[in-house]
Amino acid sequence: MKKIVLSIMLCSVLLATPAMATQGLAFIHGTGNQTDAYSDYWTGSFVNSVRQGLNDPNKYTVINCDFDQFMWDSQAAGCLANQLTSFITNQNITELVLLTHSNGGNIVRWVLSNPTYDSRYPNIISKVSKVIAIAPSSLGTPLADAVNQGSVFETSLGWLLGYGSDAVSQQQVSWMNYYNQNWLHGTSGRPSLPVIFKTIVGSDVESAFWDGDSYCAGYQYQVALETTQNWLDSCSDGFLNCSSQTGAGTQWFIDKQRTRDSEPLSHQQSRRDCFNLDLIIKNDI
Amino acid sequence: MKLSTITKTILTTASLLCVNQFSAAALIPTHDSLVTVPVVSHQVERTSVHFSQPIAASQQLSSAIDSYTGISDEYWIEVSGKQLNQGIDLDVNHPQALIRLSAKQTKGAWLPDDHAIDPQDLSLFKNQRSIANAFSQKVTREQLATASIFPNSSAVKIAKKAGVGKFKLKVSKTLKSNQRYLINVKEKGSAYQQVLFSERQSYLAGQTITVRAAINYRERPLKNTKHMAFIKSPTGISQAIDYQTEQGKIRLAIPNDLPATKPGQLYELHISSQGRDGSSSIKRNGKVAFAVAQPTARMTGNVTANNQSAQIGLEVASEGRYEVSGIVFGYNKNKVLMPIMLSASAHYLQAGIQQVTLNFDPEILKSSSLIGPYQLRSLKLTDQSRMAVLHRNHVKQSNAITQLNK
The missing domain is CATH 2.60.120.1370 (Jelly Rolls)
Known part of the structure; x- marks a missing residue:
């Protein structure tokens, strides 16, 4: 009799449970040609903390593409589509969360805004449940313009993350205005994106040498980004104005609203496990 | 509400051409302007792809198609x-x-x-x-x-x-x-700002660019400000240009000899401005990026539609992949037109007169609270293989409407 009751209960539970979605998470880096974004762009401590928010923390992928190219390039969006399609297929993903940083948000917006450009795009879009865009360069940055000043190009030496590339040209303010108005969705007055695209905004750079928080993700970056703030608004993360970061999709939060001790996130810190950013994202997934 | 088959073409894109040929916002190639250019060397998708997505009725779609305002304090x-x-x-x-x-x-x-x-x-x-x-x-x-x-x-x-x-x-x-x-x-935070305004950033080869330029002190334009302009190509080459300046307007015909770009790359119109305010000399630099499309295809103006799709007539001069897109509008209970759905279809096409399909998603229409008669607006044609916007009708140009149901 006990066995029968147990069987009935088990059957009831199984019948009452809808088909479980298979959640997946993709980390999508910003400008640069990455071959090991796990180590070089995000760091393992950030990735491994955020992915704990998944039902199965192993269902994640870290994208490695050449985002020095224009967003539509086969080595940029094409590469992203390849890697996402493989991930979706191999892991049977039905609900995909895309976590982007910086220009990675633009590459994803390209895919979401131009579904007919590539026959792989519609399937990817149909699986995406949301995009969490950390500090996306949706409206470009005046720094990209400053890099390209002059009557002829300064072909460059020693540009560490590929700045000076097509991706940097693309992120010039008036260039992004053109792309937003003609090729991308999600900005003011343009059709909305087909999925949620919510942004995390970095609003300041702190580089006080006596403040331990200035050392998260590297003190030297904070000093440099504080200098680059001279080209930016009073609200910026050292690389992007807040207005650019909120230029597409919907604002999720501005760093200080949720980070530990209301610490701001510089552009360098917003891809690292600084001030509980990793935990905030983990809990949202 | 079901859509009934449309029996005739209403106010086509061809008629729009007549109405707006002098509009600064016109991006409408003519039959005579079409060009035949080689097939692109990079890999291009060959499969036809259709996609529709709902648009929130509350969404405000901009009336400024393609304008740009640049502000410089440096x-x-x-x-x-x-x-x-x-x-x-x-x-x-x-x-x-x-x-x-x-x-x-x-x-x-x-x-x-x-x-x-x-x-x-x-x-x-x-x-x-x-x-x-x-x-x-x-x-x-x-x-x-x-x-x-x-x-x-x-x-x-x-x-x-x-x-x-x-x-x-x-x-x-x-x-x-x-x-x-x-x-x-x-000069971060300076009250002296160069302000550049361009109504558009998308052009067809041979069109004219007009940019308004000024140095303002707060809201007040400085008198007798001088502007100098040149074009910089994506390869970094600067090109002197012939242009006219009149009352802060810089006007130039797009030169025919601009260096070729990679698909999607933009040219830049650089403007150096110099003005005086009392004894102070103020210098500012700014730029406006712009695209110059070769008119490789155009919409002929023949549009028919039923409850599943629209048939759009195209004249294709150059083989490539082309996307047609449009926004379907319906009425709310106050009889105000609101957007329902954005639909896009892309096809790889050979040169010649073509009739391409723009698929709608009836499920999106069904689930919308908006009712017919539906209208198809904001028709747009792009050359995806060359990353060029070829033909576009403004969302608020009421004559760019194809009614799907009466």
Whole structure:
């Protein structure tokens, strides 16, 4: 009799449970040609903390593409589509969360805004449940313009993350205005994106040498980004104005609203496990 | 509500051409303007792809198609190492301006190892007197490079006590005399701003660009401001151009001999402005990026639609992949037109007269609270293989409507 009751209960539970979605998470880096974004762009401590928010923390992928190219390039969006399609297929993903940083948000917006450009795009879009865009360069940055000043190009030496590339040209303010108005969705007055695209905004750079928080993700970056703030608004993360970061999709939060001790996130810190950013994202997934 | 089959073409894109041929916002190629260009060498999708997505009825779609406003509180000049050793004049009109000094590496000319200017070697003069402690901030090449943004550059911030006016900046260390440097003066927060306004950033070859330019002090334009313009191509080549300036409007026909670009790359119209306000000289630099599309195809104006799709007539002059898209509108209970759905379909097409399908998603229509008669607006044609916007109708141009149901 006990066995029968147990069987009935088990059957009831199984019948009452809808088909479980298979959640997946993709980390999508910003400008640069990455071959090991796990180590070089995000760091393992950030990735491994955020992915704990998944039902199965192993269902994640870290994208490695050449985002020095224009967003539509086969080595940029094409590469992203390849890697996402493989991930979706191999892991049977039905609900995909895309976590982007910086220009990675633009590459994803390209895919979401131009579904007919590539026959792989519609399937990817149909699986995406949301995009969490950390500090996306949706409206470009005046720094990209400053890099390209002059009557002829300064072909460059020693540009560490590929700045000076097509991706940097693309992120010039008036260039992004053109792309937003003609090729991308999600900005003011343009059709909305087909999925949620919510942004995390970095609003300041702190580089006080006596403040331990200035050392998260590297003190030297904070000093440099504080200098680059001279080209930016009073609200910026050292690389992007807040207005650019909120230029597409919907604002999720501005760093200080949720980070530990209301610490701001510089552009360098917003891809690292600084001030509980990793935990905030983990809990949202 | 079900859509009924449309029986005739209403107010087609061809009629729009007649109405708007003089509109600054027109992006409508004519039969005679079409060009045949080679098939692109990069890989292009060949499968036809259709996609529809709902648009929230509450969404405000912009009436400004493609306009751009650029605001600049900075300027840059190019000088030689010799000039820097002799001292260069800088006009500064805002306290605590930042000066960036970047060694230029042009093609075929490698930078010497000692190209970077150490901020310690910089002196600032005013009225021929050296200013002690002239800089409140000095940023070395190594520090700027850490930000991964500016190569070969250093920067200094002028101390508040130095004030504003005409300065001379001098480098004490001997520089290679013919080495080129870019000097960028950034006056963050300055009330003097160059404002550039362009109604569009998308053009067809042969069209005319008009940009309004001014230096404003707060909201007041400075009188007798002079503007100089040139075009910079994506390859970095600058090109002198013929242009007319009249009352702050810079007008130029797009030159036929612009260097070719990679698909999707933009040209830039650079504008240097110089004005006076009393005894102050104000310089500003800004630019407007723009695309020049070769008219490889056009919409013929023949549009028919039923409850599943629209048939759009195209005249294709160059083989490639083309997307047609449009927004379906319906009425709310107050009889106001609201957007329901954005639909797009792309096809790989050979040259010739084509009839392509733009698929709708009836499920989106069914789930919408908006009712018919539905209208198809904002028709747009793009050449995906060449990343070119070819033909576009404005969302609020009521004559760009195809009614799907009466």
